[in-house]
Amino acid sequence: xxxxxxxxQFLSIQEGENLTVYCNSSSVFSSLQWYRQEPGEGPVLxxxxxxxxxxxxxxxxxxxxxxxxxxxxxHITAAQPGDTGLYLCAGDQGGSEKLVFGKGTKLTVNP
Amino acid sequence: SQTIHQWPATLxxxxxxxxxxxxTVEGTSNPNLYWYRQAAGRGLQLLFYSVGIGQxxxxxxxxxxxxxxxxxxFILSSKKLLLSDSGFYLCAWSWTxxxxxxxxxxxxxxx
Numbered sequence: 001x002x003x004x005x006x007x008x009q010f011l012s013i014q015e016g017e018n019l020t021v022y023c024n025s026s027s028v029f030s031s032l033q034w035y036r037q038e039p040g041e042g043p044v045l046x047x048x049x050x051x052x053x054x055x056x057x058x059x060x061x062x063x064x065x066x067x068x069x070x071x072x073x074x075h076i077t078a079a080q081p082g083d084t085g086l087y088l089c090a091g092d093q094g095g096s097e098k099l100v101f102g103k104g105t106k107l108t109v110n111p
Numbered sequence: 112s113q114t115i116h117q118w119p120a121t122l123x124x125x126x127x128x129x130x131x132x133x134x135t136v137e138g139t140s141n142p143n144l145y146w147y148r149q150a151a152g153r154g155l156q157l158l159f160y161s162v163g164i165g166q167x168x169x170x171x172x173x174x175x176x177x178x179x180x181x182x183x184x185f186i187l188s189s190k191k192l193l194l195s196d197s198g199f200y201l202c203a204w205s206w207t208x209x210x211x212x213x214x215x216x217x218x219x220x221x222x
Contacts, residue, residue: 033209041215041216042214042215042216045211088155090211096208098208099209102154103153103154
């Protein structure tokens with residue numbers, strides 16, 4: 001059983017479109033992180049959300065943590081080819097030295 | 112600033128041969144260290160983590176082992192590689208458990 005479910009698994013859009021990807025769980029997390037990974041490279045941390053209902057913005061990317069701290073979303077406005085990559089969410093359940101990772105959403109932005 | 116190194120970047124090994132992958136972190140002390148394996152550009156599987164020198168926690172029983180001989184050095188080893196050991200191996204460090212910073216990865220192909 002996957003603790004963090006990410007949807008969609010694959011997303012292919014045209015440059016300039018908006019999109020939202022989701023990270024859902026039935027478990028509560030102390031915090032959630034979003035990472036972006038490009039082919040052949042390690043994931044890069046984008047943001048950490050820790051408070052239920054929290055919204056963080058990073059240029060054209062908007063991250064939201066659910067009120068119950070069980071889910072999160074990533075919205076990209078006016079997507080660009082440079083946004084292409086694998087978006088991974090990861091959760092910290094508190095009291096553990098480990099993160100739980102979702103399987104990721106593979107985003108392709110076509111010029 | 113902190114930097115994490117992994118080597119080699121790519122490796123092709125025959126079945127049954129030994130393995131040694133190395134990860135070092137610069138610019139920090141007493142980090143938590145992690146080894147992950149990623150198959151087919153998808154989710155990350157945690158293999159081992161360490162919260163201090165000589166302290167190793169194993170997540171998945173398999174023919175791999177890990178060691179932490181120095182504070183900022185983490186080594187992944189195998190005595191005899193299997194075909195199923197092929198994958199993308201990622202090392203990560205963190206201070207706070209919930210924010211991890213990844214190295215560039217090692218692509219291992221077992222033939």
